[in-house]
Amino acid sequence: MDFYGVELSSRLLLGTARYPSPKILEAAIRASRAEIVTVSLRREGGEQRAGQAFWSFIRELGVRILPNTAGCHSVKEAVSTAHMARELFGTTWIKLEVIGEADTLQPDVFGLVEAARILAEDGFDIFPYTTEDLVVAERLLEAGCRVLMPWGAPIGSARGLNNLFGLRAMRAHFPDVPLVIDAGLGLPSHAAAAMELGYDAVLLNTAVAEAGDPVRMAEAFALAVEAGRMAHAASPMEPRDMAAPSTPVVGKAQLT
Amino acid sequence: MRILLNGTEHRLEANRLDQALEALGYKGAIVATAVNGRFVPTAQRATTPLADGDHLEVLAPMQGG
Numbered sequence: 546m547d548f549y550g551v552e553l554s555s556r557l558l559l560g561t562a563r564y565p566s567p568k569i570l571e572a573a574i575r576a577s578r579a580e581i582v583t584v585s586l587r588r589e590g591g592e593q594r595a596g597q598a599f600w601s602f603i604r605e606l607g608v609r610i611l612p613n614t615a616g617c618h619s620v621k622e623a624v625s626t627a628h629m630a631r632e633l634f635g636t637t638w639i640k641l642e643v644i645g646e647a648d649t650l651q652p653d654v655f656g657l658v659e660a661a662r663i664l665a666e667d668g669f670d671i672f673p674y675t676t677e678d679l680v681v682a683e684r685l686l687e688a689g690c691r692v693l694m695p696w697g698a699p700i701g702s703a704r705g706l707n708n709l710f711g712l713r714a715m716r717a718h719f720p721d722v723p724l725v726i727d728a729g730l731g732l733p734s735h736a737a738a739a740m741e742l743g744y745d746a747v748l749l750n751t752a753v754a755e756a757g758d759p760v761r762m763a764e765a766f767a768l769a770v771e772a773g774r775m776a777h778a779a780s781p782m783e784p785r786d787m788a789a790p791s792t793p794v795v796g797k798a799q800l801t
Numbered sequence: 802m803r804i805l806l807n808g809t810e811h812r813l814e815a816n817r818l819d820q821a822l823e824a825l826g827y828k829g830a831i832v833a834t835a836v837n838g839r840f841v842p843t844a845q846r847a848t849t850p851l852a853d854g855d856h857l858e859v860l861a862p863m864q865g866g
Contacts, residue, residue, distance in 0.1 A: 560866030570864075585865025586833065588807040588858065591826025596861020600831060603862070613865045621838060628840035629833035629860055700866070750866030 549670040555580040560750025577763035613640040623660045642674045650700040654681040665689025677711035694727035701751045703731025733769030740773025818849040
């Protein structure tokens with residue numbers, strides 16, 4: 546799998562928020578086998594150094610950083626945050642979020658395309674948090690995105706894949722674009738389903754962080770992603786409406 | 802001079818962004834800055850003037866999804 550020229554073997558991207566402790570976060574990242582973790586930016590007071598401590602901790606893990614623009618509701622906010630993230634984290638990668646609706650945290654796809662265009666022209670490698678809308682996806686590619694991240698369901702909802710038909714159509718429509726399901730996954734089976742559809746990777750956070758045992762859940766997701774990917778590569782059989790006996794009927798005894 | 806630092810008003814003597822950061826306790830901190838919503842790179846802090854009432858945002862790394 547290739548994101549902006551970077552070859553990766555893990556198809557699971559993990560968020561770093563909401564874990565019970567840094568120790569559990571570290572163990573969960575290891576158990577998930579993620580090579581990319583998402584991080585964010587927040588206000589820091591002059592005498593606080595919480596952000597510094599977190600940054601040292603993350604750097605020591607040796608994973609690749611994908612900063613986000615979470616919580617941004619306008620193009621200006623998202624673009625400024627992306628610039629601040631690039632300087633702070635030393636990466637051109639940005640998970641671009643422009644939120645349009647507070648209850649569902651649905652992307653503002655109009656603002657997203659505009660912000661993507663501005664940032665792509667400025668040399669950013671954009672991972673846009675988007676919907677499964679094919680027209681928006683086309684616009685994002687035109688704007689310079691080379692990876693797309695449609696939502697599975699609203700962020701933190703644990704609902705899984707809300708629109709299987711739409712996500713399947715998106716995969717079919719963009720066979721060569723790296724596609725990542727971002728947000729809404731709650732169970733390893735959701736991740737497996739995304740991979741069985743042919744998605745390249747999944748990005749999740751809350752499903753692991755808020756599990757009773759985040760480390761075990763991280764490993765469960767890693768196995769599910771691997772199983773789903775393997776199943777996709779193995780060309781699953783087509784479903785049918787009627788039963789078809791798996792045991793051959795030829796040679797069956799007549800005992801009536 | 803009044804500066805709104807991360808949404809809270811502070812009074813300080815500073816003409817430039819680098820001076821304000823030092824006065825506010827950020828010396829040596831790994832932070833990114835924006836003045837009135839616009840990103841100011843580290844290299845430009847010493848040449849960025851501040852005016853009374855400016856909004857200064859100082860951000861640091863944190864956990865995210």
